[in-house]
Amino acid sequence: MNGLFIQAASALTPIPFPTPTPSPRPTPSPTPTFAPTPTPVSIEDLTQTLNSSANDEEKMDFLMEFLLSQRDVLFSFAKTLLFAIVVFIIGRRLVKFSLKMTQRWMVKHEVEISVQKFVMSLANFSYHLILIFIVAWILGIGATIVAIIGSAGLAIGLALQGSLSNLAGGVLILALKPFKIGEYISVGGVEGTVDSIDIFYTHLSTTDNKVIVIPNGTITNSTITNTTNVLKRMLIIDFMVPYEMDVEKLREALTEVMQENQLLCQDDPMAVVISRLSPLKVQMQMKAWVKTEDYWEARYGLLEKLKDMIGENQACGNDRNKL
Secondary structure, eight states, rough: OOHHHHHHHOOOOOOOOOOOOOOOOOOHHHHHHHOOOOOOHHHHHHHHHTTTTTTTTHHHHHHHHHHHHHHHHHHHHHHHHHHHHHHHHHHHHHHHHHHHHHHHHHHHOOOOHHHHHHHHHHHHEEEEEEEHHHHHHTTTTTHHHHHHHHHHHHHHHHHHHHHHHHHHHHHHHHHSSSOTOOOOEEETTTTEEEEEOOOSEEEETTTSSOOOEHHHHHTTTSSSOOTTTTTTTEEEEEEEEEETTTTHHHHHHHHHHHHHHHTTTTTTTOEEEEEEEESSSSEEEEEEEGGGGGGGHHHHHHHHHHHHHHHHTTTTEEOOOOO
């Protein structure tokens, strides 16, 4: 038995076990390298280079390098500028449309012509001012403009005292309505027909086709005489005659002249009176009532008659209008 176990054991062949081999260690990946970031070129460097003794090619290369370093800023500004231009163009169209709608609204509601012109002038100024502020804000200078206006507000107010008073005068004229466009007024020593009432000035046209521009502040601080709202006005002509002249005969002759003038109101009183005694002359007046629309024609006709009657006596005539 023992021999059999020994033979069986010797007949068994040992089974070899594989020897574990160590796994290869991973090769470390190489560290990536980046190209050095170019230093941005400043405007001071550009100025120094352009003012240096470098040749034109070097200056051009440096300029291109500067533009390339600032390309992001330039592209951003170009987009902002293009957007601001588009907004300005659209804004101009909106301003025109708004002015047209404002005009239509006033016409529809039968607003007076004087008020319409004043409001249109003010609206045109205001709309464009708002558009300028919007474009400035898009360009990034809105805060700067606000700061400038705030710091210069006092100086502007002092410099524009007269203009502000004229603006306030225009508002008072439209609110109180002492006169309207087309009416004949006398103010500040001048007179004429009202052509327009603007923000700062009022335009009058005289009988000799002149245009008088009066500041609104001057009008509101002066005495205004409106002769359009009355049917009749008194015509007064001042003239002077020497003491040697027979005043009674002159009075009778001038009264007859006025009675023959069909432009004068014959039902109203007429008079030729002595108004003042000066050291060398006697000052007299012709007084008569006339329709407002016939005033100037009647005045000129009486002056011609007066000159013919007293010219030979070397009388000095002087015309003055009183209403």
